[in-house]
Amino acid sequence: MAAPTATSFHRRSRSQTGGGGGGGGGGATATATAASLPGTRASVHNGQLLVSTGVPSLDYMLGGGLAVGTLLLIEEDKYESYSWMLLKYFLAEGVVCGHSLYIASARDHPEDIIQELPAPLLDDVAQSTLEEESGNVNSFATASQNSMKIAWRYQNLPKVQTALVCSSRFGHYYDVSKTMSVEQQHSVKCHSFFLPDEVPLEFDVTKTGDMNFGYIKLLRSIQSVVRKEGFDGACPQTKPRNILRIGIHSLGSLLWGEEVGLSENPEHSCSLTKFLYALRGLLRTSLSTCIITVPGHLTQNKVIMGRVRKLSDTVVGLESFNSSERETNPLYKDYHGLLHIRQLPRLNSLICDAPDTKDLAFKLKRKLFTIERLHLPPDLSDTVSRSSKQDLAESAKLLSSGCGGGARGKTHLDF
Amino acid sequence: MSLAPSSLADTLLAPSHPPSITPSLAPHFPAKRPSFLIRFTVTSPTPSSPHTSPPPPPTPPTRGLTPPLSSALCGCGCGSLAQSPSLPPPRFSCSVAVERSGTLRCVKWVGGWSWGSGGSGWRIQVVAVLDYDLKSLPPTPSPPRLSFHDGFTDPLGWEDSAGLKVEQVCGRELLSLVRGSRGEAGPPITLALDSLSFLLAHQRPAAVCRSLQELQRLAGSSGLKLRVLCLLHTDLHTAEVVRAVSHLASSVLELSPLPPTPAPRGLSPFVPTCRAHSIHKRRAGKAIRKVENISVQPGFILQSVPELTGSQTGAESDTSQADPAANLTFRLRLTEEEREARERLSLPFHFTTERKTRLLRGVRGAGQGQIYYQPDSGDDIDDEDPDDDLDV
Amino acid sequence: MFSELNNILNNSPEQGECVLLCDSQTDGNFLVHHFLSFYLKGGCKVCFLGLIQSFSHYSLVAQKLGVNLPAARQQGQLVFMEGLRSSLDLLLTHEPEGTATQSESPLQFLSSPGADLRSLYRFVRTSLSPSPGSGWKFPVLIVDDLSVLLSLGVSTTNILSFIHYCRASICSQLQGNVVVLAHDDADSEDEENELLVKSLQHQSHLTLRAEGLVTGYCKDIHGQLKITLRSPLPGRNTTKVFQYKIQDKNVSFFARGTSPAVL
Secondary structure: OHHHHHHHHHHHHHHHHOOOOOOOHHHOOOOOOOOOOOOEEEOOOOOOEEEOOOOHHHHHHOOOOEEOOOEEEEEOOOOOOHHHHHHHHHHHHHHHHOOEEEEEEOOOOHHHHHHOOEEEOHHHHHHHHHHHHHOOOOHHHHHHHOOOOOOHHHOOOOOOOOOOOOOOOOOOOEEEEEEOOHHHHOOOOEEEEEHHHHOOOOOOOOOOOOOOHHHHHHHHHHHHHHHHHOOOOOOOOOOOOOOEEEEEOOOOOHHHOOOOOOOOOOOOOOHHHHHHHHHHHHHHOOOEEEEEEEOHHHHOOHHHHHHHHHHOOEEEEEEEHHHOHHHHOHHHOOOOEEEEEEEOOOOOOOOOOOOOOOOEEEEEOOOOEEEEEOOOOOOOOOOOOHHHHHHHHHHHHHHOEOOOOEOOOOOOOOO | OOOOOOHHHHHHHOOOOOOOOOHHHHHHOOOOOOOOEEEEEEOOOOOOOOOOOOOOOOOOOOEOOOOOHHHHHHOOOOOOHHHOOOOOOOOEEEEEEOOOOOOOOHHHHHHHHHHHOOOOOOOOOEEEEEEOOOOOOOOOOOOOOEEEEEOOOOOOOOOOOOOOOOOOOOHHHHHHHHHHHOOOOOOOEEEEEEOHHHHHHHOOHHHHHHHHHHHHHHHHHOOOOEEEEEOOOHHHOOHHHHHHHHHHOOEEEEEEEOOOOOOOOOOOOOOOOEEEEEEEOOOOOOOEEEEEEEEEEOOOEEEEEEOOOHHHOOOOOOOOOOOOOOOOOOOOOOOHHHHHHHHHOOOOOOOOHHHHHHHHHOOOOOOOOOOOOOOOHHHOOOOOOOOOOOOO | OOHHHHHHHOOOOOOOOEEEEEEEOOOOHHHHHHHHHHHHHOOEEEEEEEOOOOHHHHHHHHHHOOOOHHHHHHHOOEEEEEHHHHHHHHHHOOOOOOOOOOOOOOOHHHOOOOOOOHHHHHHHHHHHOOOOOOOOEEEEEEEEOOHHHHHOOOOHHHHHHHHHHHHHHHHHHOOOEEEEEEEOOOOOOOHHHHHHHHHHHHHOOEEEEEEOOOOOOOOOOOEEEEEEEOOOOOOOOEEEEEEEEEOOOOEEEEOOOOOOOOO
16 A cells, blocks of 8 residues: 555655755745644655645645645535545644634534544554654563564564554544544634524625625635734744644535526626635635535536636545445445546646556545555456446546546547 | 639739838838738739729628639739829839738738739729737838728727727717728728727627628718728637628638648649638629638738649549459459340249249139238337337 | 747747747646746846736746846836735725725726726836836736636636737837736636637737647656747748656756657
């Protein structure tokens, strides 16, 4: 699996480069070093300040993490099974790292969202790091019990070498079956925005001005939080600087009062894009990151999605198998869905950290959300039936993606 | 069919003397040479040359796009200059430099060309060019019958300059513009609009077309012969708008690029680059349609040739059907005797007609060849559903 | 600036011309960085409308290309308008049309819907008007990027009018250049964007189009660049096609099929 080697590589290099990566992330005014801000580190490639998304394998795919000052857009899968998980991972990571949270939702109350956050696997991590750091000293006790005859060089290594071994400073693992303890939930400052509370139903959400009023209120709220808490560096050094994690759930759905894409000429057709533009300006000038999930019906609308993608930095799309006929396709029996990386940002440089391959699939296990390169299973069927070969070809065609999107030509080259 | 340009056009278009830029033009282009030049020379005609005058332009004055190129090409003749005494002395060469323009910018040079090509009386006309897309740089001294009007610099009034604004474009304004550009009465005027797409982007199509119609009416009522030439970029408008505007024009010239073909080996390397499809609508009678392949050479010579059918371009393969049974080592055909012998051959179970009728008449119930047939589901042929797979 | 691209482009664009940069299925921002550093190194006065990224992004990249943006800004060679910073307040305030505003910001169109880009044009005009004794060569306007104005609710007609006025004043009167970036995804079905790009193609002399490869994603070849130069005679445009690979400090261009990874 790719993930363990990735984390170990980064850990080693992180100790080499230290915290001196420098450079404010994405144009943030403060030049923060990784050491001063909790839960961040400098990117290996260009010194960008990164935070973890809560899913270490997603961090690896995005080039180390999510850059501070940028926006990650998640295109939801059809029944919203997995994008919801990603949002919760992101917020849980913020709690564990000690960042401030800002949760905006039109459907669930932010309080309920916080109570559903998964519990971090800190104990395992602590235990495994203890074992590692203690080196050979403590393992002598166990060594006599587990002495190996042939592979005796390996008997000092910790017994369970799973993917859960990682640094305690960047990227944690969570147990989805348990929720976070209450005191941990309240250990960080959490700001919330619940649309039905802010904009009552009698008030016509689309009334004021050119932009959706719900968006205007949300922008004003985020702006006031950023200014008051000093995330934009405006405050003097009274309190230690911190990162603000903004999570917005299902922006653009009907619950936000948004009717774009439903009719030919809706009234406020540019509300969503104006909101994203203003948010981009806010993020670039403060120490904050944002994850926004966009509902499935909006992702079908190519016009809107084209514009929305250009206004976001990183765009990731989820396609789960439980909503399509692919569930029974033998190709995909090991995975829960496909992950499409639609766009990666080029921040402060000409290049971006493009992954090796764009054929990625994800699987949600109890303690792990893995993202792997999609391997076609070996063709071990007894009968080489025509239909299965056709399915393979069809699926393979759908997997390949172009430099920025899908392959443009209809002819599919096999190399 | 010759690939060379028509000789008549050649003598008219190619200047008899090597063209020269008048020195006064040089300072206008300090950094680069003029990228687009229309040159034409009016030569003094010999009195004995026949005056081939084409039919006069149809009246009432047509509005719309340029007349068919072919008629423009061969319709101009060297007429006697005596017809209009106010002509300047012969053999003046005039260069009009226009800024670098785009692919389908035929209007300017066609307009300028059709102006300059004829020294003949009926053909002298005044051309007024209204710029929107690109700015023309009129040369000095300004030629007497060519005027440029600047709609490019400030069409929407952001700079508060004096000039024709897009909102002000209406029949009356255009007429005064056009009238002001010519000095004396008589010659017909061509108003070239570059481009109509700009006006359509800022005003409703109906408003634009009605202003042009008003212009025509006002011109007609005051005795002016006016022709309007408009350039329209069809990819900037929906197909419906293009169709509606073309419907109102009496002549439509459509230019489309030709795929690059290798230069044919021939007399002169004429490689057509554009396909021009011209439709000239007459009020009585049907429309004249012509398709030509044209090319504009550097030095501004227009060459056109009627569209060649596929077999003559030389690039297409021979379309005659090759007989597959020829040139084989074995013989697949029948000679006459063999054919007769084959027909005479009687096959087994090939009954003669007597035997057939005998059998058909046959003994009732003999059992020898009776056919008992019960129609079954296979005979149930539904004409509307021959494959029997409609889901009713 | 990328030296290989300079060699390819040779002498174009000349003065008084309009350049269109468009990208399709990939990111064409490297072309903007090229032209920005090219004109700054050439000693021209540059007005840069950075609507989509922050100033530090451009300055960090320009540093790798050998140009110091903060210094240029200080000397007055570069006028940089950062759209992201000033946009938030304007978007949150709403003014009905027709009200007179005391202070007019270049982005005034954000607060009044359906407004035209007059104030933005005036900003460009004043920043590029020749000041005596400055010693800069011809003025250049670079816009990055134009498609984001569509997302902000400006109509296509208003955007085209703005570009028209910029061309009229900068290209014709001041003999400068205008470089515009617009996105052009073929399958996006965005009709307004398509109309915008087509109109710009009619008006520009040089078009550089960055596309993704037809065969899909490749780590060694990042895309294909099509350069189209318009000629005054119809049907004689010259088109050149190159493939490119983006590196940290440079972009290498090569003819199709001659990537060093392939050969």
